[in-house]
Amino acid sequence: MRSSKSKWITIGVCIALVLIWKLNVPGQQNKYNIIKWLPPKPTDTLTPVQTSSKACVKFEGRLGNLLFKYSSLFGIAKKNNVNATVPTTLPLLRMFHLSAQTGSCKCVNNFKEKKGCTFEREVMEIGGKHDICLTGYYQSWKYFNDSQTELRKELKFKQHIEINAREQLSLLKRGKCDDSACVLIGVHVRRGDFVHKEHLRKYGYTSPDKNYYIKAMKYFRDKFKSRLFIVASDDTAWCKKHINGDDVVFVRRNNTPEVDMAILGMCKNTVMSVGSFSWWAAWFAGGEAVYYGGYPKPGSELASLVNEQDYRLPGSIKM
Ligand SMILES: *[C@@H]1O[C@H](CO)[C@@H](O)[C@H](O)[C@H]1NC(C)=O
Ligand SMILES: *[C@@H]1O[C@H](CO)[C@@H](O)[C@H](O)[C@H]1NC(C)=O
Secondary structure: OHHHHHHHHHHHHHHHHHHHHHHHOOHHHHHHHHHHOOOOOHHHHHOOOOOOOEEEEOOOOOHHHHHHHHHHHHHHHHHHOOEEEEOOOOOHHHHEOOOOEEOOOOOOOEEEOOOOEOOOHHHHHOOOOOOEEEEOOOOOHHHOHHHHHHHHHHOOEOHHHHHHHHHHHHHHHOOOOOOOOOEEEEEEEOOHHHHHOHHHHHHOOOOOOHHHHHHHHHHHHHHOOOEEEEEEEOOHHHHHHHOOOOOEEEOOOOOOHHHHHHHHHHOOEEEOOOOHHHHHHHHHHOOOEEEOOOOOOOOOHHHHHEOHHHHOOOOOEEO
16 A cells, blocks of 8 residues: 555656656757757867957048048958947048947957058958957058948948039039040149158158159040049149149149048049058049059168058059
């Protein structure tokens, strides 16, 4: 009698336990337990756990510098599969509809660029435990070459800039470049600090003399019968003295940098000066570009930081 009773109690407890287990364990977890026991795939063990989600760069400098920094951040973030993040105060936000989110990164480890105008491939794959924080200039098209299509879509000037530039351009063209065959060539002449600041010149910054512009313009004059050179500069007085011809007009002096950039970008081809503003003017124009081969000064400290292949706009012509 006694053993039969305890037998039934044991069976009852077992049934109860099975029921409790069945009711409390959802099917998902059951499946998960089975999956967990499969041997890991080799790729699972090789992929580091990604916990970084953002990439930031320290923004400083003027328009040309900011464009390099933003575009490289854009490309680097894409490659690392994280979100490009920019400060709300970034001046570029006033000029373009950028896709980057605004905010800041938690900067534990900074990636410091070694040279300013040399592509450092390792930064394209540094995703890891922390947000990616970049310091440096990142002046190489190779950082954003694979993201060019997306980048060109978002680096379109906001409407008020576009309209302003277009109006100025049509006034400059009037009577000088009216037929549809007429080709516009933007000429950027940067002098300012590169000419007048001794320490910058020593470091390796140079600015071309008039002979470069004459030569570069001859190249386009030979090529296009009907053309107009649109000259934008921080030193219009110098330009008016040294760059002349019936086919030359000057952009007015009091424009914002972004309006000057938009005007040069609307031209088909570009005569570049030196520095990042010129580089971007040619990038926006997207046609043929001529650059000054005497920059940076050969043998200078600056020259040692520049990798020609990485820095020069692809396809641009040295003069
Ligand atoms: C990037 O931002 C989007 C939208 O805020 C978010 O859904 C996504 O998870 C973020 N990516 C990473 C890697 O954090
Ligand atoms: C740059 O991009 C173009 C097309 O998008 C591609 O043909 C070219 O190989 C790329 N160059 C490098 C160095 O990645």
